[in-house]
Amino acid sequence: MIFKYLREPDPSNLLTSPEAFRYFEYGMFFMGWWSPQKYKILYYIAAACIFSWCVIYLPIGISISFLKDLSNFSPSELLTVLQLFFNSVGMPFKVLFFNLHIWRFYKAKELLSKLDKRCSRLEERMQVHRWVVHCNKAYLIYQVIYISYTMSTFLSAGAAGQLPWRIYNPFVDWRQSRVSFWIAAFHENMLMTFTVTQTLMSDIYPLLYGLILRVHLKLLQQRVERLCTEPGKSEEENQEDLVNCIKDHKLIKEYAQMIRPVIARTIFIQFLLIGICLGLSIINLLFFADIWTGFATAAYINGLFMQTFPFCFVCDLIKADCDHLDMAIFQSNWLSTSRRYKTSLLYFLQNAQKPIAFTAGYIFPISTSTNISVAKLAFSVVTFVNQLNIADRLKND
Numbered sequence: 001m002i003f004k005y006l007r008e009p010d011p012s013n014l015l016t017s018p019e020a021f022r023y024f025e026y027g028m029f030f031m032g033w034w035s036p037q038k039y040k041i042l043y044y045i046a047a048a049c050i051f052s053w054c055v056i057y058l059p060i061g062i063s064i065s066f067l068k069d070l071s072n073f074s075p076s077e078l079l080t081v082l083q084l085f086f087n088s089v090g091m092p093f094k095v096l097f098f099n100l101h102i103w104r105f106y107k108a109k110e111l112l113s114k115l116d117k118r119c120s121r122l123e124e125r126m127q128v129h130r131w132v133v134h135c136n137k138a139y140l141i142y143q144v145i146y147i148s149y150t151m152s153t154f155l156s157a158g159a160a161g162q163l164p165w166r167i168y169n170p171f172v173d174w175r176q177s178r179v180s181f182w183i184a185a186f187h188e189n190m191l192m193t194f195t196v197t198q199t200l201m202s203d204i205y206p207l208l209y210g211l212i213l214r215v216h217l218k219l220l221q222q223r224v225e226r227l228c229t230e231p232g233k234s235e236e237e238n239q240e241d242l243v244n245c246i247k248d249h250k251l252i253k254e255y256a257q258m259i260r261p262v263i264a265r266t267i268f269i270q271f272l273l274i275g276i277c278l279g280l281s282i283i284n285l286l287f288f289a290d291i292w293t294g295f296a297t298a299a300y301i302n303g304l305f306m307q308t309f310p311f312c313f314v315c316d317l318i319k320a321d322c323d324h325l326d327m328a329i330f331q332s333n334w335l336s337t338s339r340r341y342k343t344s345l346l347y348f349l350q351n352a353q354k355p356i357a358f359t360a361g362y363i364f365p366i367s368t369s370t371n372i373s374v375a376k377l378a379f380s381v382v383t384f385v386n387q388l389n390i391a392d393r394l395k396n397d
Helices: 002-006 017-030 040-072 075-100 102-116 122-160 178-225 235-288 291-330 339-352 368-387 390-396
Strands: none
Touching: 002 017, 002 122, 017 102, 017 122, 017 178, 040 075, 040 178, 075 102, 075 178, 075 235, 075 291, 102 178, 102 235, 122 178, 122 291, 178 235, 178 291, 235 291, 235 339, 235 368, 291 339, 291 368
16 A cells, blocks of 8 residues: 555554655656666666656757747746756756665665664654654655646646747647647646656655654664663663664764765755746746746745755754754763773764764755855846846836
């Protein structure tokens, strides 16, 4: 049953950390990112067709349409095509980065399985289960948000008698008849559905990585807080508990290091695109869009914010979790312990004081403040357009 990864926790059948990517893996299969054990040749042919359709044909089709019909575009149509063009150019790089580092995805799942083995208490396993459900819900929420943009643009353009994205089609002349128009419109809708799903997958996996990382940071903090608090344990047993916590922290750092390269490249591309695409979308929404195009543009803007803001916010929370772990180590019950225990604890504290942080392109930190700074660029463009009355001039033309 597909919805079993959204179920309430059952102590006899709890989900594990690698299952946080279950719906993401379904998407990988349908987009040609993950080959099955059987019918590999047919699968590779289908995957090559999907890749060529979304990654090669789409930007070329938009470019040809842009050059051919530039004089016939309304300002709203022109901005819609431009924002799609920039996204279509950036999307192949994001897909490429993930697939080049797909081995990191499987290695990260192995590390999560090792971290799950340390969850000996029922409440720890139930906490993992709840966050796994949250990750799978996040994937479905993203799917709804991204598809809502595709459908709203398709319906609003169809109601106006225009193609949604004006992508060049060498086989169908949409101006020839009403039937040709709807054939071309449905082709564009299907193309964008697959393309948007590819974009969704390249946008969602950093968030899934970050959410499941937070779970194990919190569980480690709870284990640290329990150190030397059980009266029946000997000094050696307390020492063993501390060593296990140090090993857990090492695994968490290894997991973060494993996912860091692909996240750095993906988020860097997203930061580059969001300023341009958000600026174009806001200009379209404020100055040119009618009510139906406005709904589609608003859905697109919502999708743009979802590309970066949730993960940037999670990065801030991860940094706060690392600070809380430092405090938990320092405030643990170590005053009456042996010199050996204190030496190990000091080593643990020194390593924990290096917070887990991610950077975009290894240049600037991934955080909410960075995301806001990038978004401000878009609003600066809108202010510039408004002050020069560029929108009014385009309307008059």
